[in-house]
Amino acid sequence: MVCPGMVLGTLAGSAPLKLGNPPVVEAWVEFRFALSEEIPPWDEALAESFFDRAFEGRYRLDGYRAATEVVLESTGGRPSIKDAKLILDRVRAIRTDTEDRYLQLGRGVLICNLIRTRQPWPDFPVLRDEALDACLKYSQFFKPKKLLAVAINYRDVVTIPWGGEGQVDIKDYVTLYPEVPPAMFGRVGDFRLSCSFETAAKNGLLTLSMRSERQPVRAGQDSFATGLRIRMDWNVTSTELETMDTEVIGGWMMEAYKDLLRVFRSAFTETGWNLFAPEKEA
Amino acid sequence: MLVAMPSQQMSAPIVYLERGVLDQGQALEKTSTTGGEFLAEIRFDKAHYRCPNRIRLHHQFDGQVWHCWARELSSVCVGEGQTPSLAREDWHQRFHAEFQRLYVKRTFEMTPQESDSWEAILSAVDVVDYRVSTPLRIREIGCVRYRHMPYPYQMRWIDGRRELFTLHQVPAEIAGCKPGQWVEAIVEREPLTGRLIRIVHAQKIPSPLPERPGTLRAAWEGMRKAELPETEWDWHRK
Numbered sequence: 001m002v003c004p005g006m007v008l009g010t011l012a013g014s015a016p017l018k019l020g021n022p023p024v025v026e027a028w029v030e031f032r033f034a035l036s037e038e039i040p041p042w043d044e045a046l047a048e049s050f051f052d053r054a055f056e057g058r059y060r061l062d063g064y065r066a067a068t069e070v071v072l073e074s075t076g077g078r079p080s081i082k083d084a085k086l087i088l089d090r091v092r093a094i095r096t097d098t099e100d101r102y103l104q105l106g107r108g109v110l111i112c113n114l115i116r117t118r119q120p121w122p123d124f125p126v127l128r129d130e131a132l133d134a135c136l137k138y139s140q141f142f143k144p145k146k147l148l149a150v151a152i153n154y155r156d157v158v159t160i161p162w163g164g165e166g167q168v169d170i171k172d173y174v175t176l177y178p179e180v181p182p183a184m185f186g187r188v189g190d191f192r193l194s195c196s197f198e199t200a201a202k203n204g205l206l207t208l209s210m211r212s213e214r215q216p217v218r219a220g221q222d223s224f225a226t227g228l229r230i231r232m233d234w235n236v237t238s239t240e241l242e243t244m245d246t247e248v249i250g251g252w253m254m255e256a257y258k259d260l261l262r263v264f265r266s267a268f269t270e271t272g273w274n275l276f277a278p279e280k281e282a
Numbered sequence: 283m284l285v286a287m288p289s290q291q292m293s294a295p296i297v298y299l300e301r302g303v304l305d306q307g308q309a310l311e312k313t314s315t316t317g318g319e320f321l322a323e324i325r326f327d328k329a330h331y332r333c334p335n336r337i338r339l340h341h342q343f344d345g346q347v348w349h350c351w352a353r354e355l356s357s358v359c360v361g362e363g364q365t366p367s368l369a370r371e372d373w374h375q376r377f378h379a380e381f382q383r384l385y386v387k388r389t390f391e392m393t394p395q396e397s398d399s400w401e402a403i404l405s406a407v408d409v410v411d412y413r414v415s416t417p418l419r420i421r422e423i424g425c426v427r428y429r430h431m432p433y434p435y436q437m438r439w440i441d442g443r444r445e446l447f448t449l450h451q452v453p454a455e456i457a458g459c460k461p462g463q464w465v466e467a468i469v470e471r472e473p474l475t476g477r478l479i480r481i482v483h484a485q486k487i488p489s490p491l492p493e494r495p496g497t498l499r500a501a502w503e504g505m506r507k508a509e510l511p512e513t514e515w516d517w518h519r520k
Contacts, residue, residue: 021345025316025342025343026314026315026316028313028314028315030313062367092315094367099364099365099367099368100365102315104313104315111313113313113314113315115315115316115343115348115365115366116343117364117365118346118347118364153313153314155314155316157342157343213342214353215342215349216340216342216349216351216356216360229342
């Protein structure tokens with residue numbers, strides 16, 4: 001969640017810190033809007049015209065998600081398909097030059113995704129500004145009535161090395177974990193945990209979903225499994241901003257992000273934090 | 283809490299997304315671009331591999347590159363790339379190459395590792411469906427015929443079969459052929475019925491058959507006599 005070069009200053013309680021090996025793999029900002037009734041029918045052509053007009057070829061359509069509505073009829077006691085049509089849920093576009101950014105567009109939904117590559121991970125204000133820019137373009141194109149919800153999401157994957165006997169005491173690394181009495185249940189194979197917290201960000205709710213994650217094992221390469229992978233999905237949502245003012249939305253996002261950082265740091269012990277190779281700045 | 287290393291990393295995840303007030307996992311999977319992606323069919327160019335039980339593609343970043351993999355096929359291939367989409371493309375290419383490599387092998391020709399991979403493919407992909415739905419591509423030689431039509435409409439293959447076609451099914455080279463022109467063609471046929479789907483490619487060739495009856499005999503008789511050295515076969519006692 002934390003990017004290289006980003007200063008955590010007061011969060012660590014001492015000298016400012018940078019992370020050499022940040023666990024973030026993806027971050028995204030999601031907007032949901034209440035639409036007016038005048039908007040044209042939602043289809044791929046509408047999505048394409050939005051991307052063309054708003055981003056002038058910087059994004060190209062990359063995929064879509066849809067459901068199929070099938071109308072069945074009974075002919076001679078046997079069902080047959082009378083009609084089938086595709087109901088478009090969401091269209092995804094990828095940024096053509098860097099291929100590390102996606103925009104997802106649905107009916108009343110706009111999501112800006114940023115994925116990790118070998119390039120340096122940009123600081124949060126970069127994602128925030130790009131998301132707000134996309135939000136502004138969305139509102140100019142679709143003219144929604146109001147903002148229903150805004151959410152910031154970060155996905156971290158932390159790899160904890162296995163101990164001597166092929167097991168790990170998760171308590172040594174994270175401060176949040178499910179408590180499973182070993183005398184009754186033995187050792188845990190996989191786990192999943194979700195919790196919500198109060199957040200300092202106005203009208204926000206912070207949620208952490210944490211789960212062990214399997215990884216691919218190639219034939220004949222057992223060593224690929226280097227440790228226990230824990231996926232942490234952080235989410236801060238507000239459903240009460242109800243404004244289209246990008247300054248207000250951007251201010252809330254920054255506030256939410258700072259609170260996210262605070263909770264993120266609190267989720268790890270010193271040993272866990274050291275997995276991210278924090279560097280003390282001079 | 284002690285977490286034990288699973289003995290079989292490839293086994294199914296024990297915990298699935300549960301529904302709950304606090305759990306936003308389901309929603310997150312829908313909004314993330316790197317979350318699971320279900321495939322009912324693996325498509326690579328013209329090859330379609332149908333997956334009766336949909337498979338789920340996962341994307342993972344290991345600090346250097348993205349990996350793309352499906353639990354059912356993780357022993358077959360794992361894709362790699364700088365971005366999830368490149369890793370997915372790499373996974374498709376690897377799967378296609380591995381499938382085609384193993385598809386033409388007999389079971390006894392496979393190493394134990396290949397045998398495991400093929401079993402994984404058989405459990406995830408409907409191979410029979412692939413076999414009956416993938417067109418056959420055959421090289422054939424035939425003669426273009428017009429008869430009473432102003433354009434080619436029939437092919438007389440070298441083995442005597444006659445087959446009607448429309449110009450939609452053939453390349454432009456055939457549309458421009460004169461009556462009686464011989465062509466060497468790559469033909470796509472339905473695997474079960476052998477019916478012509480289309481002619482993919484055609485190249486004009488000189489007639490492979492003699493023009494008139496008797497020409498072949500004349501050619502045979504007119505052939506120069508070979509003058510071989512005479513030898514004697516004698517038996518010798520040991």
